[in-house]
Amino acid sequence: MGDTRRIPDAVRQAIIADARRTQGTSKGSVRQVAARHGVSQASVRRIVANESNLPGFGAPETRAKMQNGIEATKQSAADKRARLAEMFADAAIRALEDERADTCEVFNFGGKDNTFEIRRVNFVPVKERQILMTAAAIAADKHKMLDQYDSDAARGNDMDLFLRHMMGLDGAV
DSSP states (O other): OOOGGGSOHHHHHHHHHHHHHHTTSTTOOHHHHHHHHTOOHHHHHHHHHHHSOOTTTTOHHHHHHHHHHHHHHHHHHHHHHHHHHHHHHHHHHHHHHHHTOSOEEEEEEETTTTEEEEEEESSOOHHHHHHHHHHHHHHHHHHHHHHHHHHHHHHOOHHHHHHHHHTTTTSOO
């Protein structure tokens, strides 16, 4: 591994060009750039920091900020999914309660006189029961899907593992 004071200008320029070209890709880690040019990781960090406009290339504080932002976004999305799942569960319950109601209001409007009539009946019509049961089933299914999504996310899916590897959070940098 080389000393940054002894690294020729041509190699310095090649390191900067390589860092620009590969930053944010699977080949853009400080470790990989250093290996490709036969210099230390510290040398790559210093060269890029001193001689280019690539802010935070390989800087731990940048990685930490990015990870904090990712975690905040994930938490916000998880909170929204939890609220949505709760709303789906509530909607399913309401639909089933309406389907089992003892009375129901039915209405009709239109006709040649364009009238509106409403009547209370002592049963829920079959067609409305079917609609309410379908709505309840869909809401329950969506509730289950959201709960399953978050339990899968808690375990970590393939994309999360890939991103952790790319960010060097799995010790593979």
